[in-house]
Amino acid sequence: MSWLLGRFNQTGEGPSPPGAAGPPGDGGGAKTPGNGDRKGGNDKNTEKGKKWTGFDPTGLERAAKAARELDHSLHATEALEMARLQEQTEQLKHQEKIKEYEAAIKQMEADKARIEHEERRKTLAAETEQHQKRAQYQDQLARRRYDDQLRPTRLTQEENLKKQEESVQKQEQMRRSTIEYEANLRHKNEMLRLEAELKGKAKIERENRDLNLEKIRVKAAENRVTVLESVKTAGAIIGDGVSNFITNWDKMTATAAGITLIAIGVYAARTGTAVAGRFIEARLGKPSLVRETSRLSLLQSLRHPLQAFGRLFTKPSDPLQGIIFNPRLEERVRSLAKATINTKHNGGVYRNVLMYGPPGTGKTMFAKSLAR
Structure with missing residues (x-):
């Protein structure tokens, strides 16, 4: 703006406010009644004056004066640079605000997309749940229809099964009755047969009673004679043996020596077995720690020469x-x-x-x- 005002000052043509009086001359000044040849121009000026009525040119005058003073000032360039920098700062601020508005708009769009996605997910979940409920309901209806269709068949099968069970029970009862009747009949026949046999045996025994008694008497007499003869023979043999043994001192001495030797042998066998068992237990039952850490005796050195030789040449660690x-x-x-x-x-x-x-x-x- 200062540059424009300076240009107007250099040309000598400043912007004159509308409605102001022009310079004196032929066409200048207000129209007099005698100036009939300039009626049209005066009418136009009158119309322009009406349009600009109430305009205050004080602001423009102050601006022009400030521009002239700024042009004549020594710091005009610095002021212009300062104004340009302020304008750039304002533009940067506006650009930052624009970026903030754009970021807010993007965030709002992202939130809107997220909300729409969440709404779509909820809607899809609700639709899925409704589909599942509808499918379950349809499945229940299908099961009910199937049950209703099968109910008459099931009732018929149950009735047939019940009739079959009753028939089987009747047949089983008849079979049991038949078996019981046959068993009773067989038992009666057996009892009658046994009774007939017993009666026949009793009759035969009554008829042969005297003969049987005579057989029993003869058999008892023979057994008594046989037992007495056996006792007498055994007593005679034992008595002769004892008398011969007592009268023969050699036999008595040999018998006593034999009994003594048998007793000594039994006792020696028991004692030797116990000693041998304790010896074997002491040798075999020795703990490994004792066997490894005990001193080697002469007998052990002969039995284990490698171990003894190794101990002789082993340095103590x-x-x-x-x-x-x-x-x-x-x-x-x-x-x-x-x-x-x-x-x-x-x-x-x-x-x-x-x-x-x-x-x-x-x-x-x-x-x-x-x-x-």
Whole structure:
């Protein structure tokens, strides 16, 4: 705007407000009654004056004055640059607001799409549920129709089955009755047969009673004679044997010696078996820890020469190798191992060691390593 105002000032033609009086001359000034030849021009001016009636040119005058002062000022360029920068700042602010509005619009569109998607999902779920309910209802109706169709057939089958069961029960009852009748008839026949047999035997026994009694008497007499003869013969044999044994001292001595030897043999067998069992148990039942850590005797060296030869040429290793103790306890145990090794080298007398503690603390491992 200042540039425009400056251009007008340089040309000497400033914008004159409408309705203002022009310069004096032939056409200037107000129309007089005698100026009839300028009636048309005066009418136009009158119309323009009517249009611009009430316009205040003070603002434009102040703007023109400020523009002239700004053009004559030394800082006009800086002011123009400052105005341009302010205009750019305002434009940037407007652009940021536009971007914010666009982001808000995009967010609203995303929310709208999400809400529409959620609504479609709910609608689809509701439709699916309605379809399932409809399908279930139709299935129930189909089942009911099928049951209604099968009900007469089922009733007919049940009646036929009931009739068959009644028929089977009647046949079974008739069969049982027949079997009972046959059993009773057979029992009666058996009783009649037994009765006839018993009567026949009784009649025969009554007729042969005297003959049977005579047979029993003869048989009893023969048995009595046989028993008496057997007793007499056995007594005679036993008496002769006892008398001969008592009168023969050689037989008595041999018999006593034989009985004594038999008793001694039985006792020796029992004692020897017990001793042998204890010996075998002591040899075979020795724990592996004792067998591994005991000294090798001469007999064991002969039996196991490789083991004895290996022990002679085996260097003693660290007794605590592979065993983890508390540092304080390890120091005490190591001193005990060193004392034992020194005693062995010096041929001293070993002493007993008592180790106690809960299971799993390494007592057996240390004792086994120390014994080796």
